[in-house]
Amino acid sequence: ISPTVKAGEIDVDGCSNGERHFIQAPVEAETPETTITLLSFVLNVSNPTHFPQWVNIDDDPISRKTFFDTVTAPTTNAAGVPVPGTLVKVIFNDGTNSVRQAEIED
DSSP: OOOOOOOOEEESSOOTTSSOOEEEEEOOEEETTTEEEETTEEEEOSSOSSSSSEEOTTSOEEOHHHHHHHOOOOEEOTTSOEEOOOEEEEEEOTTSSSEEEEEEOO
């Protein structure tokens, strides 16, 4: 039996592009084109306030559909080995819990 490792980051001091708070972790679950779950927090990323709203691993703008088509929850591969969900960073607006941007990190 393989142990489950949950790693992630919650930054309340601000990320590199300013004083914005963020959560970065592998996706645990998703509701298509609406929410993702990171570190047990269900986050509505359907309409971030910043442009671009969603970005890929190369920091290029992508559509909501492409974001959710790319994001995966944890699975098990054909060899029975657990595969973590897609690493995602969700950046929040200053002092609020509203989502500014969602980024695919891997």
